[in-house]
Amino acid sequence: MSYSPSGSLTATTISLTGHDGDEIEAYIASPEGGERRGGVVFIHHMPGYDRASKEVVRRFAELGYDAICPNLYSREAPGASPDDAAAVGRANGGVPDDRLTGDVSAAAAYLRALPTSNGKVGVIGHCSGGRQSVLVGCTLDVDAAVDCYGAFVTGTIPEGLPIKVTTLVDRLPQLDAPLLGLFGDQDSHPSPEQVAELGRILTENGKDFEFHTYEGAGHAFFAVDRPSYNVAAANDGWERITEFFGKHLGA
Template sequence: MSKTTTRSNNPDFASLVPNVTFTRRAFVITMLGAGFALATQPVMAETVIKTSAEGLVAGEIKVPVSDGEMVAYRAQPDKGDNFSVILVVSEIFGVHEHIADICRRLAKLGYMAIAPELFARYGDPRKISGIQDILANIVSKVPDAQVMSDLDACEAWAKDHGGDMHRLAITGFCWGGRITWLYAAHNPNLKAAVAWYGRLGGVVSELTPRQPLDLAAQLKAPVLGLYGGQDQGIPLDDVEAMRAAIRKAGGKSEIHVYPDAPHAFNADYRPSYRKDAAEDGWKRMQAWLKKNGM
């Protein structure tokens, strides 16, 4: 198979993830389905938040990327234009119903929200029942550099479809929370970012050459990090190290910890959901976005 190099329009792309090439591959996911990912079953129906699409333009779009078209979910008000744009990055479960609902919630606030299926080349995590299988067979194969390029492509799509590129933000959850930190160090056009319980440290590799802790001094937009004090996967030592690194760099980013909350406390469809922390985090996110020009 031939090889192609993924590039970005942003000038710092090469410095963030240098000398990376990717094998061209077909897109496994070419359309989005309804419902929740298999690995999250049974869904906690009594706490699931369901946001209507009434008054919105909401549904699947195709985003041109370096090697084809990537499917994504978009939601925005059905009237007006020149919307502030928020990129929404999923957990390891991909763009399933919870992420689509997050987009609709943001659209109800007046934003154009775009959630790209960033695993589209590697497999459909929504159809895999085992979390370890998702991590080993899909997530571990996704290069950070490719993700940065795909998110840049979503920015370009928004620019061509009524988005205001002077007001661009990103938010992400779990795997997407880590990506949120990376993108804040990558894209100089970004105004604000909100990372929900995204991993901060870890082993580096060719595909994941730097972690958020390595990039605290390179953040180009202020990041609000929202973390759970009882998160078994993200050590509080890492959270405090990130907080210290941000302060040392003199940046405007902040971290808030909910002492009694576990990982995925905003995932209203899972047992990890904590209503008080989730609602407070949503309010903090809205305030953060407004404070930073969104």
């Protein structure tokens, strides 16, 4: 990984050809310079393609990566505010898994086609995006995956859940990417028991993974604009993400 001390970067909105040939919006940021580097696909959370998601993309660019976030709600609510688009997405049952992997595949291909690419791409997401990051690691050719408290990877889907989702238990044997998991011991989705179940399944299948669970942290402990924000857990989590991607995506 090539860290730019100046922190200079460029960021813009582009159009991608996503799943089924649909044109979708995406936000991309890159550090200054033409040196070879890895790429990061950031999967936004259920609240949508919002300011917080774009800030994460820019942070990865500042760390030395080409980073991109596809707008998963481009089809349902083009041009809508993040809150309105997320509401439409929830009303439709969330983002279907096959569409998600198609959109992320397009984003990863875009990064690998950049002249600065070293050919390596990682994926990361929080909450619903954490589950989707694991899904991508089980489905697509990526070099690293980070699951930040992804709900419904294991366990049981609650009755009456307003989104259409399944666990990934049957897909976990196909995980090919190294996986970093960051969780809070006060979270209920995923609960410590569900995290333990995930670790057991990955161990039984000989997968490359590392998990860290933070004492006193609940769900969304990375979210700086929410009461759930946990400074110690978030800071340590960012250090672990930086080290993990540096190991697997660095030049």
